[in-house]
Amino acid sequence: MLKCDIPTSEIAKGLKGRDLLTLLDYTSEEISYLLNYANQMKKNMLLGDMPPILAGKTLGMIFEKHSTRTRISFEVGMNQLGGQAMFMNARDMQIGRGESVYDTGHVLSEYLDGVMIRANSHEMVKELAEHSTIPIINGLTDIYHPCQALADLLTILEVKGSLAGYKLVYVGDGNNVAHSLVIAAAHMGMHVVVATPQGYEFNPNLLVKAKAIAEANEGSVLETTNPVEAVTDADVVYTDTWTSMGQEEEAAKRLEEFKDFQINDELVAYAKKDYMFLHCLPAHREEEVATSVIDGPNSYVFQQAGNRLHAQKAVLASLL
Template sequence: MQETAFDLTGRDLLTLLDYSPEEVAYLLEQAKQLKVDHKSGISDKRLAGKSLGMIFENASTRTRVSFEVGMTQLGGHSLFLSSRDLQIGRGEPIKDTANVLSRYVDAIMIRTNSHEVVSEFATHATVPVINALTDSYHPCQALADGLTILEHKGTFKGVKLVYIGDGNNVAHSLLALGAKTGMDVTIASPEGHEVDSEIYNKAKKAAEKTGAKLEQCQDPQLAVVGADVIYTDVWTSMGFESEQAERLSAFAAFQVNEELLKNAKPDYIFLHCLPAHRGEEVSTDIIDGIHSAVYDQAENRLHVQKSVLVATMSNS
């Protein structure tokens, strides 16, 4: 592996907004090389003897499997910890859990609801803390999205990504990805379901360095004009199940289907972070069609997370 000028050892990954454009580019380039090496049968054991503590407060398929497999491929060990396994569920302060776990493991990965929980872990932990999903950000997913776009489009410059749907953690992290890579990002959401204004403004400020054009609108048909990448997510995320009926009504005109995508570029790719609800946010013919790259995208979770693990843990 080529040496890098970026020393990310010991760094937390809470949001891509905390990383420079050059650091994000490095993580993606390293992920690309790790993928090539893996498929070529080249063994990489840089995390031999290292342990990753994985805290899950909600269910996951791709996150758990990709982190566990990634650590195994890198020669390390992963430890799954559900909320039932931790004293946090019984009222132990996060400060105590973070300090104790830091004495046992070399990094902590957390998938939880509250972003404040991850931030507090990072404040008190003495090892890297990786955000594997919160209600505000999903940085590892955005890195996988970025790697997939690079594989299919070859560049971020001049690429227009349009996200159609709820202004959630995925939308926030796509804005951060665009801001750090120079890729234009448009978020199309119904009224009342827009992205968080504070996060949007932070991303807009970060985009000044790369020239990325970040926009919001409430008209999906207008948003998709000239789009290179179309992205959507479920309309009802975990924790919002009680709002499902209201959301089905509010998002009815935001389904990604063949009619909506007539004005996208002919060679657009379709992305979805999965799991998907076919027939709701996306029609079956689109997600299972020739433009879909959702399985490439899911696979790339493994490679970008290995890149993050190597970058933050290899010399810790």
């Protein structure tokens, strides 16, 4: 398990009522706490031990983007913790017809105990948090996907037994998933390599911050345009779809420019024999990943997807 020198009671007290917008706002100790809590919650669930610690609480879930894993895992998670989750399509709300974020935040704070929002703009989510008195949880924005990153690290922790010192390689688009994954891994002292095609690099400002976090935790963050160099001796190989929601018009161009970044048998031959393959899903077989890899013995993508439930229950229980 992950070590933490700060008493867990103090960390728990510090998390109550907080927002989760980006893992840049969280300390390494707080992320360790959430991962340990998620790990314990998963074990307890398998033993049938599910105390209703969020009984009487209601989570509002706002969606501007389509969702499978985010919606189901948050809704099931609230139910398992004794609370309720309310699905709200942004197009059906007054915010979808021009009501200000200021008014929306104040109104929702009168009704709900927390909001999870899957949005187009991170700036809008930040504004919502500024004008709300309840925790706001980022379920995905154009820049970050922190809940996914917690599930990713939980999966690596389960399989490898620890995180510090392992080599994690992300190959593909330097997008929101990559941003949160690298930041989270840096907090845990992992050695991270990001391999992207030219023109699709990791956000340079976030790269500087991730490197500083990694250095403080005896890890490292490197960037390259060479996927073979990146994957060599990797413990974990991670990719995401080449064309995210809202980028459909770029699909043909991206297929051409990312073709040398496919995770296939030839590429993973450079990784360690016991490497893990991860993908946040949904996946496009024979595009960003070969079927033989994602459906092969080193793939943990469904365990990873399942861990969204447990990581998010830890977040909900801590913040709400």
